[in-house]
Amino acid sequence: MKIIIGFFIFCLVLFIYLHIQFHLKTSEDLEMYEIDEPSKDKLEEICDIRQPVIFNFDNNKIIETSNKSYILNNYSPFEIKIRNINETDTNSELYIPLQLHSSVKLFDEDKSASFFSENNSDFLEETGVIKNLKYNDEFLRPYMVSNCNYDIMMASKDVYTPLRYEINYRNYFVLTQGNAQIKLAPPHSKKYLYPIYDYENFEFRSPINVWNPQSKYVADFDKIKCLEFTLTPGKTLFIPAYWWYSIKFNDSNTSISCFRYRTYMNNISITPYIGLHALQIQNVKRNVAKKVSINELNNVYHVARENTDDNTNIHDNQIKENKQDIVGLSGTDIDNLPQPINQNSNLGSELNVFSNDN
Known part of the structure; x- marks a missing residue:
C-alpha cells in the first residue's frame, strides 16, 4: 500500500513539475509567424511554440461592438481609466477615472501625446460590452481555461504604452479601429531593460522608451533587437508570456480589444507573482490627492x-x-x-x- 501511495505522489509531483516547466518555457527567436485563417487546433499548436503570431480573426460581432466609435455612441456617460505616461510619482494612483466622452475629448486635444486608457474591465461590466466579448471568443480561448480577462485600449495620437511583458498563458490583441505599431523584444532582453516589478498593479515594465530611447539607456538599448510591424483592423496579434512589447497608437481613433487567458496550471506556475501581488495590495496605500507636509x-x-x-x-x-x-x-x-x-x-x-x- 505504501508503494502505491508513494508512486501516486511521485506521479502527481512529476505531473505538476512538467506542466510548470511547460508554462515557464520561453522562445528567444526573433521571428514572427503569420497565418491567414488557422483552425482552432492549428492556432493552439503554433501558440505553444512561444513565438508571436499574427492572424486574421474575422469575428464581426467583436469588432463592431467593441470599437471606439460604437462604445462612444452608446456608453459615453460611463467612466474609463486614464493613465499619464509622463507621470513619475510612484505614490500616486496609476489610473484616474474619467467619463468616456471627456476622455475622447482629452485624446483629441492632447498635443503632448501623454494619455491612454486601459484596465477597463469595470467599464465593460457596467455597460454589458463584456457579454459580446465572452460569447464570441470561443476560438481564442485555450483548453482548460480558468481566468478570462477582457479589456479595451484607446489613446491620444502617437501615445505609446510602457515596454512590458505579460505572464498569462494567452495574450491576444484585436485591432478594432484605426491602426497601431507594435515593438516586440524576446525575453532574454530583460538584462538590458532595467525591469520594474510593480506587484501592486501587476505590471512588469521597463523605464526605457523604445520609440525614442533616453540618452542614459541608449548604450544598453542598442544591444537589443526588436520586431516592429503595423497592426491593421481585423488582424489579431498573439504575444507569448514574458515577451516584451510596446504599442504605439498612430491616431486618436485607434482602439484595441484585449483577451488574456490563464489555465489552472498557468496559475500554479505564477504562484510567486500572485502571492507578492496579494501582499503588496495589502501593504501599500496610494495617494488620491497630493499631500502637503x-x-x-x-x-x-x-x-x-x-x-x-x-x-x-x-x-x-x-x-x-x-x-x-x-x-x-x-x-x-x-x-x-x-x-x-x-x-x-x-x-x-x-x-x-x-x-x-x-
Whole structure:
C-alpha cells in the first residue's frame, strides 16, 4: 500500500513539475509567424511554440461592438481609466477615472501625446460590452481555461504604452479601429531593460522608451533587437508570456480589444507573482490627492504671522506720527481733544450737557 501511495505522489509531483516547466518555457527567436485563417487546433499548436503570431480573426460581432466609435455612441456617460505616461510619482494612483466622452475629448486635444486608457474591465461590466466579448471568443480561448480577462485600449495620437511583458498563458490583441505599431523584444532582453516589478498593479515594465530611447539607456538599448510591424483592423496579434512589447497608437481613433487567458496550471506556475501581488495590495496605500507636509504648512503660517505683525507695527507707527503732526500744527495735546459724538447715543442729551457746562 505504501508503494502505491508513494508512486501516486511521485506521479502527481512529476505531473505538476512538467506542466510548470511547460508554462515557464520561453522562445528567444526573433521571428514572427503569420497565418491567414488557422483552425482552432492549428492556432493552439503554433501558440505553444512561444513565438508571436499574427492572424486574421474575422469575428464581426467583436469588432463592431467593441470599437471606439460604437462604445462612444452608446456608453459615453460611463467612466474609463486614464493613465499619464509622463507621470513619475510612484505614490500616486496609476489610473484616474474619467467619463468616456471627456476622455475622447482629452485624446483629441492632447498635443503632448501623454494619455491612454486601459484596465477597463469595470467599464465593460457596467455597460454589458463584456457579454459580446465572452460569447464570441470561443476560438481564442485555450483548453482548460480558468481566468478570462477582457479589456479595451484607446489613446491620444502617437501615445505609446510602457515596454512590458505579460505572464498569462494567452495574450491576444484585436485591432478594432484605426491602426497601431507594435515593438516586440524576446525575453532574454530583460538584462538590458532595467525591469520594474510593480506587484501592486501587476505590471512588469521597463523605464526605457523604445520609440525614442533616453540618452542614459541608449548604450544598453542598442544591444537589443526588436520586431516592429503595423497592426491593421481585423488582424489579431498573439504575444507569448514574458515577451516584451510596446504599442504605439498612430491616431486618436485607434482602439484595441484585449483577451488574456490563464489555465489552472498557468496559475500554479505564477504562484510567486500572485502571492507578492496579494501582499503588496495589502501593504501599500496610494495617494488620491497630493499631500502637503505639516512642516511646510507651519512655515507658511509663521511667515504670514510675521508679515501681519510687521504690518500692524507699521500702522501703529503711522498713527503716532500723524498724532504728532496734528499736535505740532495746532499746539494742542491730541489726547485732550473732544471725543466725537457716538452715532448710537442721544443727540439731545449730548447738547444739553454742552449747554449746562456753559
